[in-house]
Amino acid sequence: MRTWPTALVVDDHEGFRAFARLILESAGFTVTEAATGAEAASAAAATSPQLVLLDIQLPDTDGFEVARRLTAAHGLHGQHGQPGPVIVLTSTREASDYGGRIAASPAAGFLPKDQLSGRALRGYLEGEDLNGETP
């Protein structure tokens, strides 16, 4: 049993990953990082994170596609009835810039990058919508 929740930060921007790690770690997460959609898939398989903070703009694909793949992979390799990772999409843009695509994705919610906080992310893990940005 883990005592610390695990999180995967997927973003091609190194500076953002560094600060996201700081914020998540101070909120009690154990953090792994991935810079591309491909890296995200292997990192998720290796660490089975409980939370994935997923940038929508990635160099090789987009966050919606990664979210779909992560969810599908989890369903295929079902881990003893455990729920899949909670996916939180993020972007420098706002949720409204993506219209209905966020709601249509398997992600639990969306958090604009500038509003990233440990409290908001823990809220997703606890099934609470603290941010008000989730559709």
Place this chain on the structure above:
Amino acid sequence: MNPRLRAALIAAALVTITFQLVTFYVSGWPGPPPAPLFVVSTTVVLAAYLGTGIIAWQRHPADKIGLLFTLTGYAWFLPHLLSLHYALAFTIANGTAFVYQGCLGHLGLAWPYGKLRGRADRIVVAVNYAWNIANPIVANLFWNPRVTGCSAACPANLLLIDDSPRLYQDAGQIATLLSFPVTAAVIALIVVHWRRSRGYARRAMNALIWVSIPVAGYITILNIADVVDLSRYNVLIYQAGPLLLAAPPVAYLASAMTARRARGAVSSALVSMEPGPHPAKLRDALARALGDPTLQLAARTAGAASFTDTDGATVDLASLPAGRMVTPLDTPGEAVLVHDAELRHEPELIRVAAAAASLALEHARLQAEIQVQLDQVRASRARIVEAGDAERRRLERDLHDGAQQRLVTLSLAIGIARDRAAAAEGADPDLKALLESASKEARAAIAELRELARGIHPAVLTQTGLEGAIQALVERSPVTTQVRAVPAGRFPAQVEATAYFVVSEALANVAKHAQASAAVVTVREQAGRLEVEVSDDGAGGAQAGSGSGLAGLADRVASLGGSLTVHSPPGGGTRLQAVIPCP
């Protein structure tokens, strides 16, 4: 035509006509002068042939037709030497009484350009001449005017060798009987010529057929009158009858005037056509104007071996059928008129037609060129707008991937620093306040940059298409706005962007100027077009003039071949409609 020759012909004609008129009255014959009708009719015929001869000679110096008319005129004059009461003149007049009939036959068979068409023509013309020359001479060998016909008042017949009335009568009857087949042969050949004529020559031959009827009829009656007593009709036959012989010159002059009118017809036919006529229509107009239904307008593209006419048939200029002639047109491409060879007798007409056709083809070519250029300009305008859109999309993405990304990271860093300063014991309270305000500034900068990027290009349009993008616009609009319909599918990026900017600009105008309480947005896809409509219940009176955002929008819609209209009566609300072709 040589001016001296013309002067000589005119002078000779005037002298001859005057001479004939004078001799009618100063003749030396006892008794009253001839009947005025006779004087008029014979003089009219003489003047008609001599005059037409000069005109025809002038018009077609290379053709023999003028000469034929002239000769016929003088042949007509010879028998009227009879007016002179001298034995020699009397004998010449009687001996040449029918020469003009030989000339008429020649004229008919050489119609309309003075050229005989073949062996049969030459034989018949020769026989006709021989017969009409020999006949009166032979008859006069046996005619003593003082015994038959004339009283002692007649001058002597110098040809007389035997004055037996019996011989004279027999010779006269044989001569009359032989006249009919000769006349019939001439008429038969004329009919053959007429039936064979096509194209331009047909018109002239039609006139000849009509002319031949009175002339042949009159000559036949004259022959009959030699053997049958028609003296009851003397006034009709000998006084009025000659007027019928004026038909050929009159018909010739009429067709000459028609040819002159045809030149005008060529230009007016082309002027009245719409600009840049289709070659087939151009051909039809030329064929009508030239009176040559067989006219072909043929062209070939550079480097092609053969010409093609407007019906798509191949035209081999090297082996044209007989009676066809080629006139090249003065156009950059290779084009020719192929027409009835008889038209070579109307070089001026052909020149006008060729010039007009060249002009029309050149016009059509220029128009096609302009159309190509216009299409190119349209395409390049659409490409420019498209390139502009692509550039805006790239700019929006770059802002988010670059400056915005760094600003966000900076904002997060300030936030962390602020939280740590807040948590640290004994920290400087000013530092805390400073970090707090820096964090606020950073967030404000992020929000402003986001708005700026959205104004440059709406990401939601790229992400979700029209439906989501218009929904987002409507949600941000300060005026209550209803979306009545928006198609859910995706369209070409250009079409989506244009429809989006129409709605965006319209809603911005509603918010700024309309004093409206409600607006409605409708987007419908219909028959390959996207119809966008934004209406409000505001003050109206909007103008799509220059300087307004609407003018730029109209250009943008036009770049896709669409149209933008504004209905905005004062006090009646505003309805903006855009129709955007949507392939």
